[in-house]
Amino acid sequence: MSEKNLDYYIRKFTQLRIDRSHGRPAPHKPILLLSIIELIERGVISTNEIELTPEIVSTFLSYWNALYPDQKGIVALPFFHLKSDGFWHIVPNDGYEKSFNLIRHIKSSYQIRDMVRHAYLDKELFALLLLDKNRTMFRRVIINDYFDPEEKNRLVKAINLSRKAMKYEHLLIAEANEPYTANIPQERIRFKEKVREAGFRHLIMSIYNYTCSVCNMRILTLEGASVVDAAHIVPFSVSANDDIRNGIALCKLHHWSFDEGLISIDDSFRVMITPLLNAQRPTEWLLTGLKNKQIMLPQNETLYPAQEALHYHRENKFIK
Ligand SMILES: [Zn+2]
Numbered sequence: 001m002s003e004k005n006l007d008y009y010i011r012k013f014t015q016l017r018i019d020r021s022h023g024r025p026a027p028h029k030p031i032l033l034l035s036i037i038e039l040i041e042r043g044v045i046s047t048n049e050i051e052l053t054p055e056i057v058s059t060f061l062s063y064w065n066a067l068y069p070d071q072k073g074i075v076a077l078p079f080f081h082l083k084s085d086g087f088w089h090i091v092p093n094d095g096y097e098k099s100f101n102l103i104r105h106i107k108s109s110y111q112i113r114d115m116v117r118h119a120y121l122d123k124e125l126f127a128l129l130l131l132d133k134n135r136t137m138f139r140r141v142i143i144n145d146y147f148d149p150e151e152k153n154r155l156v157k158a159i160n161l162s163r164k165a166m167k168y169e170h171l172l173i174a175e176a177n178e179p180y181t182a183n184i185p186q187e188r189i190r191f192k193e194k195v196r197e198a199g200f201r202h203l204i205m206s207i208y209n210y211t212c213s214v215c216n217m218r219i220l221t222l223e224g225a226s227v228v229d230a231a232h233i234v235p236f237s238v239s240a241n242d243d244i245r246n247g248i249a250l251c252k253l254h255h256w257s258f259d260e261g262l263i264s265i266d267d268s269f270r271v272m273i274t275p276l277l278n279a280q281r282p283t284e285w286l287l288t289g290l291k292n293k294q295i296m297l298p299q300n301e302t303l304y305p306a307q308e309a310l311h312y313h314r315e316n317k318f319i320k
């Protein structure tokens with residue numbers, strides 16, 4: 001058996017077992033590998049136990065949608081089928097050890113969530129991917145071997161957008177160590193709007209673990225859709241302020257209610273409900289039932305919503 005070194009895996013990456021029956025190589029496996037490389041680079045995947053997390057789904061989809069906006073990308077397919085390439089292994093959940101080996105096709109993403117605990121790479125490959133220069137090489141091989149020039153172009157753009165968004169996130173995290181201010185630091189403005197949007201959204205979603213701070217709802221489809229949005233407390237149109245402490249994760253209903261001023265948050269982080277709504281009206285219980293509820297806050301206290309931003313919302317948006 002050949003030594004499992006960089007050359008060995010580069011060769012493996014150029015020889016992925018891929019369906020070519022549609023006239024071109026099916027892009028699922030290459031896109032999944034690009035996503036994993038990105039998440040290792042971001043530090044999101046830091047151990048060799050790779051679960052089908054919202055992060056993987058959304059990274060996969062950011063590439064997929066950049067390439068094929070009209071087609072639905074299903075990450076479960078390569079997550080399952082990559083096991084035929086020899087360097088990707090799957091650990092089934094308890095009770096599924098036997099049945100898992102009998103499965104030839106994945107019917108739905110939910111099947112993966114039920115049956116699979118996590119996947120892992122050959123330990124030699126994982127160690128190689130921890131180094132920046134190797135990641136660059138693997139990326140180049142994947143992009144050159146499986147995509148045509150037009151697709152390459154789009155992929156490179158998507159990779160660059162995501163790298164810039166990551167830089168923007170690092171900047172926002174560093175700024176959160178300073179006292180909160182409504183002034184926008186010049187450094188932030190150097191980033192394009194698209195980059196800022198992607199960075200802010202990703203950061204708030206991960207800090208709040210894709211969970212609505214007000215009602216704790218967390219619904220994610222494995223196709224990447226989330227019921228939760230990354231909201232600005234002082235609206236972006238007013239403040240343009242992506243400070244983490246001007247952000248909060250809210251489900252669609254509570255995002256809308258917050259923006260419309262039907263709900264707000266008091267200075268001890270409890271839900272306020274506008275007197276316009278009436279607990280006597282059962283149709284409004286979804287909101288009125290939350291009155292005085294403590295919101296879910298980030299684990300790290302320095303990232304809590306800023307009092308100044310909440311105060312602005314109570315004074316300017318909330319219907320008293
Ligand atoms: Zn909610």
